[in-house]
Amino acid sequence: MTTHRASRPTTTLANNLPCVSPSERPRCLKLHMPLCLKVRNFLPAVFPARLPWQGPAALIHKHRVRGNPALTPPRPAPYTALMPPTFSSRRYNFDWRGFITPGVKLIVLICSGVFLVQTLANILLGSGPAYHLIVQTFGLIPDAVIHGLRIWQPATYIFLHGGLFHLLINMLMLWMFGRELEQVWGKRRFLNYFFLCGVGAGLIEVIVKTIPTLFGREASLVPTIGASGAIFGILIANAILFPDRRIWLIPLPVTIPMRPYVAVMAAIEFFGTLSSGGDNVSHLCHLGGMLVGYIYLRRGSFLYSVRNSVTDWKVQRNKKKFQVYMNKHKDPPSRPDNWVN
Secondary structure, three states, X not given: OOOOOOOOOOOOOOOOOOOOOHHHHHHHHHHHHHHHHHHHHHHHHHOOOOOOOOOHHHOOOOOOOOXXXXXXXXXXXXXXXXXXXXXXXXXXXXXXXXXXXXHHHHHHHHHHHHHHHHHHHHHHXXXXXXXXXXXXXXXXXXXXXXXXXXXXXXXXXXXXXXXXXHHHHHHHHHHXXXXXXXXXXOHHHHHHXXXXXXXXXXXXXHHHHOXXXXXXXXXXXXXXXXXXXXXXXXXXXXHHHOXXXXXXXXXXXXXXXXXXXXXXXXXXXXXXXXXXXXXXXXXXXXXXXXXXXXXXXXXXXXXXXXHHHHHHHHHHXXXXXXXXHHHHOOOOOOOOOOOOO
């Protein structure tokens, strides 16, 4: 008696064909087998067995059926399988700390705030009374400093400006030449140097404009406002510290080193001081800022040979005094039999 064991139902390619009746499956299998073989030989070349950046999960599996080895064409992985887990665009963060330094930003904010107060005062009080009140009180007037004892004016005139263009030009120059200077020195030293040049330029303006009083004339009553004196001090500092830095002469497509640029600016201001002075620009204050900055930065190199001669003389004098002292307090020689361990 022959017994037939129930075998596991086999899965062939024909069984997986949709919408095909059982009677037509052999014919369908015969028609589709060449196409399946071509796909089977083509897909391993397009989709390798192991992608270099993926693990065993990316293997293309070969499905074998017990008793009837039928190779099913591997299903291609979706396009999302080749994508990284997440997509992220490169971020470009704008750092204001590199664009403008803290000291320069502080000066710009103070000057802008003072100019805003000037503008509001002109609108509310009128251009004539407001300008007269602010400039006569906080602007630099040599006669007011000497005879009126307004000793704050050499410091307060720095933050006043005569118009929007005046403010923009000064703040642009401050940002162009003061940013790298503050990066080298630091905020505290940069601010000290800025105010030193500004106040020094104001004092030179006052001293020079009051010289005519020695000859029986009146001191100057023309007010001076603006941070140009301190900014020219920053220019001379750049010429000393960065002499080979290239400067682009806006709007000309020409670049020159920093030192010749500052020298030309100083020459222009010097000849502007000698002129009659009808351009409403205080060239003397500009030169004063450059002079104060140069003296401050080169203070250690003045009278170098004289200071070295004085130092050598002091060393020689101290050496002689030491030799005299040693000769007076020289110990007597000890006996040979009195050795001290």
